[in-house]
Amino acid sequence: MKKISTLLLVLLFACSCKYVDQKEEIDETQNATASRDSSVVNDKDENGCLASAGYVWSKVNKECVKGFSGIQLNPIDKPDNEDETLSAYVLFNEDASQAEIFLPKDTTSVVLTRKAEGKPWVLNDWQLVPWKGYVLKKGTENKFSGDGEIGKKILDSDTEQE
Template identity: 75%
Template sequence: MNRIITLILLLSFVSSCKLIDKEEETDEVVKGTATKDSVVHDKDENGCLASAGYVWSKVNRECVKGFSGIQLNPIDKPDNEDETLSAYVMFNEDASQAEVFLPKDTASIVLTRKAEGQPWILNDWQLIPWKGYVLKKGNENKYAGDGEMGQKSINTDTEEQE
């Protein structure tokens, strides 16, 4: 009889330890889910992680870094180093469309060209390939750039050493 009581006590002790372990695992799973949900809420309607600087590219149909295209600086600030004041251009695979990300605008605009060498156009916006690119709205030149990808650095280490 003592053996049976001892066995019952031992089994109840072991099973109670397992219940405690399961409760701790459940708490961890719930905490992990909360973290995953907060990350999901940081994504835009296309699944792009906005806090990391990603935006949806209409012409490339994927999330891209907003500042990774060809940088066009404002005409009145050609040596601009503040990337938030610049416009950025990305092209689709055959370069028939140019997507322009304007500063302070949440949505991009997509310009289309009819033939190589011609400007990309949408309403009164034009992207003209000339010594890089010039972006015009109506008759006014708004932005220009040398056609190189990414942010431009005006004061480089090499210039400082000379």
């Protein structure tokens, strides 16, 4: 009887160790899958903006915005530009005292300030001039311009593309 109970005890111990090892393997597999899945979904920047969906942090509006949802300014040398990645975009704060410029191929924005209505928004050598829409200048060189309407335009049409 003693041998049988010892044998049962050894078998019980062996089976329980195998169960624990299998459970640890399952947990490790689940953790690896979860971390791999979360890296795809969790591409938020330091402000919580979902970069893969085109959101960036607006310094003047203090929220995540789509940078290309503002006023589109096309390069001066390509006024009929259809490639949105070559355009600059402008967002204004509530009282329009600040203009935030999102430049192409730049991950940060530039915030320009104006002193009075009708005056340009300025920061160092950047200027946003309200003239036939807007003209963005760096120093004395005109870089971008746009008609002042929000949204991407369809060429040869009076309507905006939604």
